[in-house]
Amino acid sequence: MFTTITLPLWLFILLVLFATVTALSHFLFPSVRWFFRKRAERVVDRLNKKLTRPIEPFKLARRTDMIQRLSYDPEVTQAIVEHAREFGVREDVAFQKAQRYAREIVPSFSATAYFGIGTRLAKWLATAFYRVRLGHYDETLTEVPRDATVVFVMNHRSNMDYVLVTYLAARASALSYAVGEWAQVWPLSRLIRAMGAYFIRRKSRNALYRRVLARYVQMATRNGVTQAVFPEGGLSLDGALAPPKLGLLNYIVDGFDPDGRDIVFVPVAINYDRVLEDRILIAAGEAGNRKFRARMSVVMGFVLKQLWLWITFRYHRMGYASVSFGQPLSLREHTATQRGGEIKALGRALMGRIEDVMPVLPVPLVSDVLLAAEAPMTRAAVEAAVADRINGLQSAHVHLPRDDLGYAVEVGLRQLRKRGLIRLENALYTITPEETHVLRYYARSISHLDDADAA
Numbered sequence: 001m002f003t004t005i006t007l008p009l010w011l012f013i014l015l016v017l018f019a020t021v022t023a024l025s026h027f028l029f030p031s032v033r034w035f036f037r038k039r040a041e042r043v044v045d046r047l048n049k050k051l052t053r054p055i056e057p058f059k060l061a062r063r064t065d066m067i068q069r070l071s072y073d074p075e076v077t078q079a080i081v082e083h084a085r086e087f088g089v090r091e092d093v094a095f096q097k098a099q100r101y102a103r104e105i106v107p108s109f110s111a112t113a114y115f116g117i118g119t120r121l122a123k124w125l126a127t128a129f130y131r132v133r134l135g136h137y138d139e140t141l142t143e144v145p146r147d148a149t150v151v152f153v154m155n156h157r158s159n160m161d162y163v164l165v166t167y168l169a170a171r172a173s174a175l176s177y178a179v180g181e182w183a184q185v186w187p188l189s190r191l192i193r194a195m196g197a198y199f200i201r202r203k204s205r206n207a208l209y210r211r212v213l214a215r216y217v218q219m220a221t222r223n224g225v226t227q228a229v230f231p232e233g234g235l236s237l238d239g240a241l242a243p244p245k246l247g248l249l250n251y252i253v254d255g256f257d258p259d260g261r262d263i264v265f266v267p268v269a270i271n272y273d274r275v276l277e278d279r280i281l282i283a284a285g286e287a288g289n290r291k292f293r294a295r296m297s298v299v300m301g302f303v304l305k306q307l308w309l310w311i312t313f314r315y316h317r318m319g320y321a322s323v324s325f326g327q328p329l330s331l332r333e334h335t336a337t338q339r340g341g342e343i344k345a346l347g348r349a350l351m352g353r354i355e356d357v358m359p360v361l362p363v364p365l366v367s368d369v370l371l372a373a374e375a376p377m378t379r380a381a382v383e384a385a386v387a388d389r390i391n392g393l394q395s396a397h398v399h400l401p402r403d404d405l406g407y408a409v410e411v412g413l414r415q416l417r418k419r420g421l422i423r424l425e426n427a428l429y430t431i432t433p434e435e436t437h438v439l440r441y442y443a444r445s446i447s448h449l450d451d452a453d454a455a
Helices: 009-050 063-071 074-087 091-105 111-129 139-143 160-168 188-194 207-222 247-254 278-287 296-311 331-337 342-356 362-372 379-391 405-418 433-446 448-454
Strands: 131-137 149-154 176-179 227-229 263-272 320-325 422-425 428-431
Touching (some): 111 160, 111 188, 149 160, 149 342, 160 320, 207 227, 247 331, 263 331, 263 342, 331 342, 362 379, 362 428, 379 405, 428 433
Parallel strands (some): 131 320, 176 227
16 A cells, blocks of 8 residues: 555656646636636626616526527427438437537627727727717617617628627627628637627528527527627628518517517618728629628738828828617517518518618718719819708708718718829819729618608
8 A cells, every 4th residue: 555656757747737637627617717707797797787788697698508508499409300300310410510500609708808898999990990970869769678679780881880880889788799601710700709799601501500590599589688680681782772681580580479578679770981891892793792802912901001191190080980770660569560471571661760860971972973963073063962962861861070061072072082083183073984883882872862752
């Protein structure tokens, strides 16, 4: 029992390491996890006192627990059985695939990451690139019941949409976004998960995957998680609003219980004087596909150029960006009045409310006026035409910088000239011929307002 045993040094070190890890995992790690868990709970308690819509317990659940809960959901289990039967595989193999989908979808929300890093970074980025303005804010938003699940439904013009809405909604609640495959790049994916976003495969036709995704969306909605969705299904390639794709909305409606928690959709309209990806989107639209050819050299060149302008005190922000919040729509009230084609009627109603509050900014206004003109225009003629255009858009939410029509025209013309989209020759403004398609892209963002006013 007390006999001395000689061991090689490498084996002794290995035994000590194993013993240390075992001791830490049994005694220290649980204590450390408990300490940070309690600290996080105190942070959330303080935040919930400030937020209009407190963070729900579902959002704070451990990610591993949520993955297990989703994997063993009865509807997912049934989909696993059907997948195994259809593809001729064992059910345990199908179950592993469902768990892989669940791990891919379920976020790992961190209140510290969202409010300590995310919202501050969003504010810095948004205000560094744009003069950010809150456009229309419907007064009935203050009457949304506190126990209802809020779903922000937004048009999608730029990847800056996430940044802008996160910044402007920071005092209301923590938003859970549905993001595409583009964000599944390490380390960006870790940060996005910590911000509460969940990944989706927009083009997947796999029935098992779609059932796992549907059940996660329904669980989150039923438990009051505030969400943000883009019904267009992707970025606008031509600047105009696209017809809604009803996938996520369909999941939400299918899981709705009229006798349970109400779901309130809040329409959000976003517009810009300059979309950072405009030329990439236009090129994809002209090619007839959604393949965005954004070379890293181009992206880095743009970043370095902006940095150089900032260092040399010549940097100017890229005009205005505006976000408007429209009239909320209660799903309980909507389903009570709709019998046939419910989901399609819901999609049309939400897109209509987004159209109603679309911000009208200087660059889209000036672009629309120049495209409508049959000849080069003087500054005075542009200003007069913009005034007439505004008078014809009584239903629109026009943002005039400083409430000054002349200054708004100046902002629009300056932004377009700076990018070489228009030229000033002999006191006349002329569209650069090869850039006409870019002006059309911006003008289309408000083109639907003509149809609305005519109606």
